[in-house]
Amino acid sequence: MALGKGPVAGACCAAIVLLAAAPACSTKVRRFDDGAGGGVVVSAASAGAGGAGGGGGGRPCDPGGLDACYSGPPGTLSRGACRSGLRTCDDEGNGHGPCAGEVVPAPDRCDTAEDEDCDGAVNEGCTYARCGDVPAGLPSDVYLLDLDGDGPEPEFPVYCDLETDGGGWALLYNSVGSEEGTTLQFWSIPHAERLGTRGEPAIGQNFYRGSLYFVGREYRDDIEDLEGTVKEVMRATAEGINSATMKLLRPTHVTGDANIYFAHFLSGWSSQDYDGDTDPEGNCAKQYQNVAQHYAKCWEYNLGADADEPLDDGGWGPHLGTHITDRIGLASDETRYTRVRRISRWTRW
Structure with missing residues (x-):
């Protein structure tokens, strides 16, 4: 140099x-x-x-x-953790001493929020057992989780909310309204794929990872209305899930709307080829455009279908009963079952 x-x-x-x-x-x-x-x-x-x-x-x-x-x-230099140091000229002016205080690239650590190798990517290649292990100071984003270091999929990407109520929340599902009409078909999940993954983990995209029900212990549902207001509508706990019926084990309502908890958490799970809901009149998924999700009386919110005719609503996707929007302070589109911009379920453990 x-x-x-x-x-x-x-x-x-x-x-x-x-x-x-x-x-x-x-x-x-x-x-x-x-x-x-x-x-x-x-x-x-x-x-x-x-x-x-x-x-x-x-x-x-x-x-x-x-x-x-x-x-x-x-x-x-001046990227990530890397910093220049200072060297001092000797008393005779013949040369410099050692460089003191410089920080040069080092292998990235996974327990800090710093870019130690100064390549512009923080914690590149790091894996965590849960979102709660991501170091404080990092933003909500996609991180690699490795739940047990074993199995056919030891590492997988999850969107982690690191801000709400202390952070540590993993995105389990996310239904995002689309004028292109792509959301309805996304939620046509057959019973055989109930624990699988669809889409890429991102707050602005449709996403589903049913396997997180195995490890999740705390749950929360968020809904964003058409004006961009986001409300937490339900919190609950469970101790795992029955992988065949998709019924949560020992579910408990913590806070939020009791009807949403009853209809979409405490209840059974239905898909076009499996009737596991608790509605006595039939298969809720089949009644509502083959949208797979937890159902009880079939309706408080729906990840892909409307309850007003036409039920597909142009394929928009997430809808919420306006009796809920009025109660919790979300905007509606002036129909009985309003479009919303997003319905998200988060879990942590």
């Missing part, structure tokens, strides 16, 4: 002219170049006209002067 001199920063002394002009005096500003075009002003040293070589009298450096130093790869 080469050290160079920057432009004159300003006068360092005042020349008093009596009979002849005093020698020119300027401040030489040293800059450090990290090889990527980033010059950093670090120190200034006074030099007379004869000191233009970097140190007075042609010395390599100015005695006692400080210069920036950095031994990391080009392009990593």
Whole structure:
């Protein structure tokens, strides 16, 4: 790494002219170049006209002067954790001592929110047993979970909400309204795929990962209306799930709307080819456009269908009964079963 001199920063002394002009005096500003075009002003040293070589009298450096130093790869300085250090010129001006205080790239750690290898990606390749293990300070985003380090899918991506009520929430399902009409078909999940995964984990996309019911212990449902207001509508707990019937084990209502808890958590699960709901009149999924989800009396909210005709509603997707919107303060589209922008279920353990 080469050290160079920057432009004159300003006068360092005042020349008093009596009979002849005093020698020119300027401040030489040293800059450090990290090889990527980033010059950093670090120190200034006074030099007379004869000191233009970097140190007075042609010395390599100015005695006692400080210069920036950095031994990391080009392009990593001031990125992530990487920082330059300082080196001190010796008393004779013959050279510099060691670079003190520099931070160069190191392997990324998984227990910090820092980019230790200075590549612009934080915790790249890190896996966690749950969203609650993601280090504090990182944003809500997609992270790799490895629940037990074994099995056919030891690592998988999950969107983690790291902000709500202390964070640690994994996105279990997410139904997002779409003018393109793609959401309705997404939720036509056959019984054989009830514990599978659909879509990519993202707060703005349709997503389903039924296998998280195995590990989930706390649950919450959020609904976002057409105006962008988000409300938490239900909290519950469970101790796992019966993988055949999809009934949650020992479910308990904690807070929020009791009707949503009863209809879409405490209840059974139905799909187009499996009638596990508790409605005595038939299969709720078949009645509502083959949308698979937990049902009791078939309706408080639906991940893919309307309850007003036409039930497909152009394929929009998530709908909520307006008796719920009125009660919890969400906007409606002035129909009995309003479109909403998003219905999300989160879990943590």
